[in-house]
Amino acid sequence: MIKKIVGVIIVGTLFSSCVTSKVYKELESKYANLKRENRRMEDDLAALEKASEADKKALEQLDAQYQKALSERDELQRKYEASVANYENLKNSYDALEKNSSAAIAANSKRNRELLGQLEDKERALAQERTRLDNLQRDLDARSQRIDELEGLIAAKDAKMRALKGAISKALRNFEGKGLTVEERNGKVYISMENKLLFQSGSWAVGSQGRSAVKQLGTVLGENQDIAVLIEGHTDDDPYTGNTQLSGNWDLSTKRATAIVNILLENSAIDPQNLTAAGRGEFAPVASNDTNEGKSKNRRIEVILTPKLDEITKLLNDI
Structure with a gap:
């Protein structure tokens, strides 16, 4: 034209x-x-x-979500460890009761199975949370890299115009x-x-x-x-x-x-x-x-x- x-x-x-x-x-x-x-x-x-400013804010929000997810994961981990300790206590009690009462043994066995089921559920929840965190981290890394590239390009353009x-x-x-x-x-x-x-x-x-x-x-x-x-x-x-x-x-x-x-x-x-x-x-x-x-x-x-x-x-x- x-x-x-x-x-x-x-x-x-x-x-x-x-x-x-x-x-x-x-x-x-x-x-x-x-x-x-x-x-x-x-x-x-x-x-x-x-x-660029909007993406920076989005990155900050994603980072906040990531930190929250880390906190939730740590809480699950603590609950898991408490359940393991509880299981070990019950197992010790089971060993002691095994000598005294077949009825007590049956009750403890049922309780142990319930605890094992709970532990398995918590392990699955932890595994899912780890997967979600990994995906979130990858998304954060990718966005951060693109924002860094964008800021670099803008800075290079500004520097070129000054030169x-x-x-x-x-x-x-x-x-x-x-x-x-x-x-x-x-x-x-x-x-x-x-x-x-x-x-x-x-x-x-x-x-x-x-x-x-x-x-x-x-x-x-x-x-x-x-x-x-x-x-x-x-x-x-x-x-x-x-x-x-x-x-x-x-x-x-x-x-x-x-x-x-x-x-x-x-x-x-x-x-x-x-x-x-x-x-x-x-x-x-x-x-x-x-x-x-x-x-x-x-x-x-x-x-x-x-x-x-x-x-x-x-x-x-x-x-």
């Missing part, structure tokens, strides 16, 4: 044709789908973290103070580039300095194939009055996002399937449009890097 969207926008740019209402609506619809997909990925990550943020910050160090920031939030890396670094006013052609920054970013992305990359174009709320090929700020922001995608794709190490371009117009400001400084901050490209969660999702399905 991303290839189709990029293809449509590139063809539109090459032939410099006017953007019709139909095309605009199609772009708007495709952007909405991309936005829902991005939100779905955020929801998936939140759901995965919630599921990625560090690598990008290092690669783009020369552009600090020129309208470029790099930060990590909620397990994602956000690279914000103000338009003064990338574009002339009303243009979607990337300048030499901006091209250099994007290509250096592409070098880092080419070394991280398991990262989803969303490129968002943003504008201030001033109405667009430039090239008649564009219908407004939303169209301009889309073309600017696509221009960044095209530069990234010059790096053959980057998988096009990892890239998504979206235009958001003036509808996601980061500052007030009431001042020139605020407008400058709102005119930007945001590159949002998200880890792919296929391994974590598979492990959760196995729990």
